[in-house]
Amino acid sequence: MADGWGQYSVEHLEISRAKGFANPALLGKVYEAFLPVAGPVRVLDVACGTGFFTRMLAGIPGAQVAGMDIDPALLAAAEELAQQAGLPIRFVQGDMGHLPFEDGAFDVVTSHIVLEVFDDKAAVLREMQRVCRPGGWVCAMEPVYTAYTTWVPGLTDAENRALNLYMTAGRSMGAAVEVPDAMHRIGLAEVETIGWFWGGAVRNGWRNARRLDAMKREAEQGFADALTADEGAQLTAALDLLKERSDQALPDDLGISGMPVLITKGRVK
Numbered sequence: 001m002a003d004g005w006g007q008y009s010v011e012h013l014e015i016s017r018a019k020g021f022a023n024p025a026l027l028g029k030v031y032e033a034f035l036p037v038a039g040p041v042r043v044l045d046v047a048c049g050t051g052f053f054t055r056m057l058a059g060i061p062g063a064q065v066a067g068m069d070i071d072p073a074l075l076a077a078a079e080e081l082a083q084q085a086g087l088p089i090r091f092v093q094g095d096m097g098h099l100p101f102e103d104g105a106f107d108v109v110t111s112h113i114v115l116e117v118f119d120d121k122a123a124v125l126r127e128m129q130r131v132c133r134p135g136g137w138v139c140a141m142e143p144v145y146t147a148y149t150t151w152v153p154g155l156t157d158a159e160n161r162a163l164n165l166y167m168t169a170g171r172s173m174g175a176a177v178e179v180p181d182a183m184h185r186i187g188l189a190e191v192e193t194i195g196w197f198w199g200g201a202v203r204n205g206w207r208n209a210r211r212l213d214a215m216k217r218e219a220e221q222g223f224a225d226a227l228t229a230d231e232g233a234q235l236t237a238a239l240d241l242l243k244e245r246s247d248q249a250l251p252d253d254l255g256i257s258g259m260p261v262l263i264t265k266g267r268v269k
């Protein structure tokens, strides 16, 4: 099995995607023009999770879409959600390290927010390239976590700064900026990147004591190397302050949070 992450909850994937990409039809139009995927085109979405982006692709006229993931629970949810949406998507279980498809079986092969967890991104992209026909497109979307910004009106500046530190500490520009180079290295042609945005107005969900405890543990254990001592102390203090206030009946303010995502394509020779 290739390395990668496991254990995503259905709720997390669906809620975070719906919050961050509130208008999937609009993003679908971007894919339709960028790749392009309209017409009788066979599309594979690898590591599809609950299929948020797979359904978006299946909404493009003429696209015949398949989704693949390693996690059977996520695939079961993906099947159900596609059925509810009336979209004829085929879901298959498999490992990104060895895609269970013939060479050249698809016209377009996409991935969304998954390459970040693979050390060898070129190896995964090479598998995507293998199952894509010559002249077809391999395409990957990855977020730029270091640019994550959140601002919640009900919080103090220090609390808002702490949330931004928490979201960006220890993160790297990672896959988003590595993908174009990896695509060049494996011999894809016409490599091109466009930007999109994950985010918008969100409800203030930060006043949850359990979540704040988990954040604090993560900050203490995981971010030790990523933050200066001052930043670490600032983050811990701000999380404590947020927790202190989490029991108060505070307004469920609207805030803003988000980050850029980069979508990169390369053509199979």
Ligand SMILES: C[S@@+](CC[C@H](N)C(=O)[O-])C[C@H]1O[C@@H](n2cnc3c(N)ncnc32)[C@H](O)[C@@H]1O
Pocket (backbone or CB within 6 Å): 001, 002, 003, 004, 005, 006, 007, 008, 013, 017, 046, 047, 048, 049, 050, 051, 052, 053, 068, 069, 070, 071, 074, 094, 095, 096, 097, 111, 112, 113, 114
């Ligand atoms: C961050 S989620 C992204 C899911 C979906 N693309 C989305 O953006 O909503 C990462 C996904 O990669 C899947 N995954 C992790 N390692 C994998 C592997 N080796 N082969 C196939 N899928 C894998 C996980 O099960 C999970 O669904």
